[in-house]
Amino acid sequence: MVMSPEPKMQERKRKRPRAIKWETELLEIIEETPDVKTFRFEKPEGWTFIPGQFVMVFFPEVFGKANRAYSISSSPNSPYLDLTIKLYGVFTHHMWTLKEGSSWTLRGPYGHFVLDMERTNDIILIGAGVGITPLMSMLRWSTEEKIDRRFLLLYSNKTPRDIVFHEEIQMIERMNPNVTVVHTLTRLEDKLKDSWPGLTGRINAEMIREQVERWQKPGSEIATVYGCGPASMLTTMEEVMISLGWPKEEIHYEKFW
Ligand SMILES: Cc1cc2nc3c(=O)[nH]c(=O)nc-3n(C[C@H](O)[C@H](O)[C@H](O)COP(=O)(O)OP(=O)(O)OC[C@H]3O[C@@H](n4cnc5c(N)ncnc54)[C@H](O)[C@@H]3O)c2cc1C
Structure with a gap:
């Protein structure tokens, strides 16, 4: 017999925001530490996420279909979507050359590493x-x-x-x-x-x-x-x-x- 998931789990699954892919302009770069920057974007209308989720980043003209995952560091309440990124290898070196106004392709939100907002424990x-x-x-x-x-x-x-x-x-x-x-x-x-x-x-x-x-x-x-x-x-x-x-x-x- 196939058991259906318990109702609470179904409810939580249903509540996960839907992922979309969109192209956007980089709004602002914030220097956080010597090798970490926050890249700030506007959020598409109605788009949201749960704290802990991530988006995929693409630069199709440079890397084709290749992508990298980045957790969202801003709160869902913020008007902005912030990605806070450490300089490391291929993608991040490219990001470090980009200026405000540059074009980024994002897809998300994704991930199960999320705050369960309905619980009250510590x-x-x-x-x-x-x-x-x-x-x-x-x-x-x-x-x-x-x-x-x-x-x-x-x-x-x-x-x-x-x-x-x-x-x-x-x-x-x-x-x-x-x-x-x-x-x-x-x-x-x-x-x-x-x-x-x-x-x-x-x-x-x-x-x-x-x-x-x-x-x-x-x-x-x-x-x-x-x-x-x-x-x-x-x-x-x-x-x-x-x-x-x-x-x-x-x-x-x-x-x-
Ligand atoms: C769910 C998820 C969320 C993530 N969120 C963030 C985030 O918020 N901020 C962020 O900076 N990165 C984050 N990452 C890592 C990110 O996806 C890239 O792996 C990272 O930016 C390096 O990409 P790159 O192209 O510059 O390096 P690559 O050229 O891909 O690097 C080459 C190799 O180095 C390894 N590597 C990459 N970074 C490091 C590191 N710092 N220390 C040790 N080994 C490393 C990779 O596994 C890879 O094998 C996240 C990854 C996942 C899976």
């Missing part, structure tokens, strides 16, 4: 470098909507200069009492060691365990975990959370490469 976000993008969309939207869920953000970068959205994350932490942010740096210069208020070192099992246990409220419903960053960090994250008693269904991750 949320743990674990990110590294540009892996903050889908998590930032979740944080921005939840803050704007005054969502009554506690958030822990554990965010790793190389140096203070590499922290994407650093000022805005600090502002969100000040404005939103539900948000706790823990930064860690993997290449902190010696001269900054005394003044750096955060942690140092890569996100490892011990760090995740310690931060989650410190932040968790006794007796609270299990938090949903969203991780985005290198595969090794995501594997560690899943192993630690399972060892802490988390069910797999509450652990979500997005692998960029």
